[in-house]
Amino acid sequence: MAKLTKKQKEAHGKIDKNKNYSILEASALVKEITNANFDASVDIAVRLGVDPRKANQMVRGVVTLPHGTGKDVKVLALVTPDKAAEATEAGADYVGLDEYLEKIKSGWTDVDVIITMPSVMGKLGPLGRILGPRGLMPNPKTGTVTMDVAKAVTEVKAGKIDFKVDKTGIVHAGIGKVSFSAEQISENAKELLETLVKLKPTAAKGVYVKTIYMSSTMSPSVALDPKVV
Known part of the structure; x- marks a missing residue:
């Protein structure tokens, strides 16, 4: 395993590994622990309780993020x-x-x-x-x-994006930039998560939203409480 730099150690030290954060807490923490010298992207990864190999459990959709992605989309x-x-x-x-x-x-x-x-x-x-x-x-x-x-x-x-569950059952999406306020990141994340919940396939059994992690291009990931949605 690669050795962590001093800044990386500091970032990891600010995360309580035993805690599932609220959306707003995670948004603020990701901003705090990002030390990139560029405007890093903020991403979210949601593990769903679906089997993407089955057509009736495929999750795909679109969402318009209220604050856009911060990216100049070509x-x-x-x-x-x-x-x-x-x-x-x-x-x-x-x-x-x-x-x-x-x-x-x-x-x-x-x-x-x-x-x-x-x-x-x-x-x-x-x-x-x-x-x-x-x-x-x-x-x-x-x-x-x-x-x-x-x-x-x-x-x-x-700021309209489309997303699709990958073969491992995870939805990855960019929800903004570190330069956004914590509230803007939080509102974008909430919009995506609420859209995902509405798309739950009827064939999916058990827990639908299993884990949620937020991170930036240059930060460790922060666990969110799956019950936030």
Whole structure:
């Protein structure tokens, strides 16, 4: 195991390993124990009592964080010419169709979200092996395949994120930056957790929210009380 630096030891020393913190307490503590010389991201990891291998226990959804993510989200709008102007006005960073499909085929994926229209999805199918592993394939369930392109772009830019339980039963999501106030981090976390609870599959038995941990890019993790939601 790597040796901890003095600052890392101090950070670990401020965490009570026998305590499950409230959302606000954890938010304040993560800010306190982050010593990065950049604006670190704040992340949350929620272990769910589901079996993601079963289709009826898959948990996936979208949430609009009240204070955004703090990240400048780069959006590509793959749209027909008649929708290009509204996508540009809504704030999409890249707007077009065939020229960007060719770029993606060549391996270009320098965006965070791709928004497109139902009529374009057929052209995106062959690019699944490039976009899928990077989590960039548009999906009607997350609102990234829509005729209301302007609304979708605006929502993503304002802090709308999508999340999906991984194969180990954990949902990972970025909920802000260390520069946010503890209250802003807390409110973003609460919005995500409340959304997760609403998505509990009927097939999931027993305890649904098993553990919740909050951390920053450069901090140890802080355990939250799973009963907060």
